Amino acid sequence: MRVVIARCSVDYEGALQAHLPPATRLLMVKADGSVLVHSDGGSYKPLNWMAPPCAMSEVEPDDAEREEGVCAVWLVRHGRREDTLRIRLHEVLSDSSHDLGVDPGLVKDGVEAQLQALLAQHIQTLGAGWSLLRREFPTAIGPVDILCRDSTGATVAVEIKRRGDIDGVEQLTRYLELLNRDPHLAPVAGVFAAQAIRPQARTLALDRGIRCVTLDYEALRGMDDAEHRLF
CATH class of the missing domain: 2.70.180.20 (Protein Yojf; Chain: A;)
Structure with missing residues (x-):
């Protein structure tokens, strides 16, 4: 340069x-x-x-x-x-x-992949007795971020976004339609998790029976003492 x-x-x-x-x-x-x-x-x-x-x-x-x-x-x-x-x-x-060399690019803190890894590690953030089945569970239209079981043993699909909008709810809805066709998994409930969820997305999710969870990134990292905020 x-x-x-x-x-x-x-x-x-x-x-x-x-x-x-x-x-x-x-x-x-x-x-x-x-x-x-x-x-x-x-x-x-x-x-x-x-x-x-x-x-x-x-x-x-x-x-x-x-x-x-x-x-x-x-x-x-x-x-x-x-x-x-x-x-x-x-x-x-x-x-x-000045020769600046090859730039490695911007590394963003709190991206979806990091949120997914943290939530998978601390899956009981979603509820006591919850257990992880798999991250990136494959489907015909793409991988579900997290597949887990709740305290009753029911299957739950979790879609994770940094900013939750209507498109994310629609994406999770499509995953749920496919997963519920599998008799080994059905019935499959949905959780839409994000650091912030737009009101329109929350309304659509709740109308479709999908639970909304607001993720506290810093708390998931264990960097503060705040309790995880689920709503």
């Missing part, structure tokens, strides 16, 4: 035209070819940018630009459109390049 701090002006031409008058800004040229122009505000969003596929070349300023004090020009062209970004450098304060 190339990182340049410079006093610059920027002109964009494409679907619309935009102009940034001279000011000190942060310019970033990434390994994927993207070019971004940042100010010292506006959070993460750049003032202007060109996303790949694009190509950047450094060209000599023309006579008019030289008279304005421009020392160098970056010309960025999009590879599929006629969009262009012309960055005029009036003064370069810092110019450095």
Whole structure:
């Protein structure tokens, strides 16, 4: 990645035209070819940018630009459109390049896979005497997150989401329709578990006889003393 701090002006031409008058800004040229122009505000969003596929070349300023004090020009062209970004450098304060290597990507805490593993480990969160049968129980339309038995020995299918909405309830409903055709499992009840459940999803679930459970991720991890909140 190339990182340049410079006093610059920027002109964009494409679907619309935009102009940034001279000011000190942060310019970033990434390994994927993207070019971004940042100010010292506006959070993460750049003032202007060109996303790949694009190509950047450094060209000599023309006579008019030289008279304005421009020392160098970056010309960025999009590879599929006629969009262009012309960055005029009036003064370069810092110019450095760094090899960042391969980024492993964002690892999110509290994703559905982690919630599933924690709930399977602490299945009695759903009720005393409950037992785990299997995680990722296979069906013809995809795996059920958790298949377990309640204290009476009845089979229960659990669908886990970080944010519970109507689509998740519909998904669990389809699983229940298939599972209840298996005489070795039927009757199969349903539990819709999430860190937060939308009111519409809760209403639909309860109308279909599906129990809703709100999961406390921190409590499941054993990081606090709060009791598990089931409703």
